[in-house]
Amino acid sequence: MKKLLGMCLASWLILSTPTQVQARADQIQLQENYPQEYVVVKGDTLWDISGHFLEKPWRWPELWDINPQIDDPHWIYPGDVLYLTWVNGQPKLRVKNDGRLQPHARVSKLDNAIPGIALKDLYAFLSDNVVLDDTLLAQTPYVLGGRNNRIISGAGDRIYARGEIDLEHSTQNVYRPAKSYIDPETQELLGYELLKVAEARVVSVKADITSLDIQKSREEVRVQDRVIPSPETRIQSVFYPVAAPAESEATILSVLRGVTKIGRYDAVAINKGSREGLKSGHVFIVYTKGETITDPVTQEEITLPSEEAGTLMVFKTFEKVSYGLVMTATNVLSVGDSLRSPDFYE
Template sequence: MNKAEIKNPHWIYPGDVIMLDYVNGKPRLKIGKSVGSTGNGRLQPKVYSEAVQQIVPSIPPNAIEPFLSQPLVIEPGAHDNIARIIASQEDRVFMGSGDTAYVTGIPDTSVVNWNIFRPGKALKDPDTGEVLGHEAFFLGNARLLEPGEPASVKITIAKQEIGRGDRLLPTPLAEIVAYVPHRPEQDVSGKIIAIYGGANEGGTSSVITINRGTHDAFEVGHVVALYRNRLSIGYDEKGKRVSTPIPEERYALAFIFRVFDRVSYALVVQSEKSVMIGDSLRNP
């Protein structure tokens, strides 16, 4: 309807003023003259740029996507109440993709898809010694073939070897997490209690476990700063061991991407030195 006024829509440029009016009751578009334009009412394409101060680096999706749907923390005492592999096809010691496993704790077909994991070490609060949960190492996925005692499942994906005693949890529904990095609105604090994968030290892109969760007002998207408190160990003139406190040093930023009741997982997005278990964290 506007070919007479705008002969080619590819010739509409940034800066043009497009006017909509009515002629004889019919809508009509036309290009008007913009401020500072040339005589033909058209600005030429230009590139506009401005400096952007990026305080928090962008989050690489592939660094945290595997953690968003996999079981990571099992509440204390919950291991005995979930499904468990009790036998394997042809009495194999370990199983992989395509193998059949026999599981106790799946009486019906209400859940078809399952995550397989292996209970890991206890996660303890370094200040109180309380067990906050048990880390769970993701092993793969399984699909229910036949319920019962035992039920039979087919292993569809095996990230590691799967064997007797490994546990199963229902696969959670896919969830789109809108993780927007932001400062905590109130004062928060905590400590690093583990580095995922069993490492003693980490760095940028490492996943760390924190002894705080939703119970302590932590939420997905919080950005926290990591601090190191350490002692300098030496000896005096008499050979006596002396510990000298070193001033606290901020050295990294971490982004919290998954939160449980008493435990959270964070990705180290920026670090000037090695991340170590026992380091503290709080508002940036």
């Protein structure tokens, strides 16, 4: 069934097909003291705004009637006044009309539009980190060295790589293996994380040796660094949150920034990927590990129950590993904390 969405974001009427996300039987739960109106401020995200109204703010696409099949979502900007209304028994957010009778268009940079989530900390991880399994890593071309027998090279230097390079891409990225991921439960090797250190251009190929000139470098290029074609696909910058598949569970493997304690907007790696059906936008509830204390009466060592402590959204998937962004945190999170789908017990 088609809906007519009367969003007044630019005084346009938009005809939208139903969302492809499976409709939920349960009604969206509102906060007890949700505001009658909310004024959008700079720095807001749709997730943040929805948190003023919803108990589960990750369900903001439902609150806005967002259709992931439409390329341009309903833009809102700082200064817009939002209010809650009801459509077919479900709460929906709308932008308050300014009262003018004449249709008008807003002239404003799209950069000022309110995003669904905070993206500024994601771009590096979206483009500069990759995870390869051991088979793919073994097949990836590697750096032999630089001109004049250099073992360290930088921007402007020529390097030589051995292996079959995809010559459809003249620009190649140079990566350095940084860490291996081991499943804490099964001990399976999930893959190796590689960090981008440079960009290089293919100059010539002779047999299995490729000559490349380094164009940009963040760190020195070393022997045995890996050469991978630069991705030509557009980096995903719009995410539509939805609950991870029911009964999905995972574990936090590491923090991508290398800190020990995890908080809001920290990026982490988890031990499940596309093999388990995960996709960008899947949401998990984070549960902290229960502390171990000594029973004051019996002197036994007791492990307390795990507790809900935040939410995480997957933003990049590999075969056996995914990257997620901590969206909310009511307690300090740590490596080893568990994740469950919001529908795990529903």
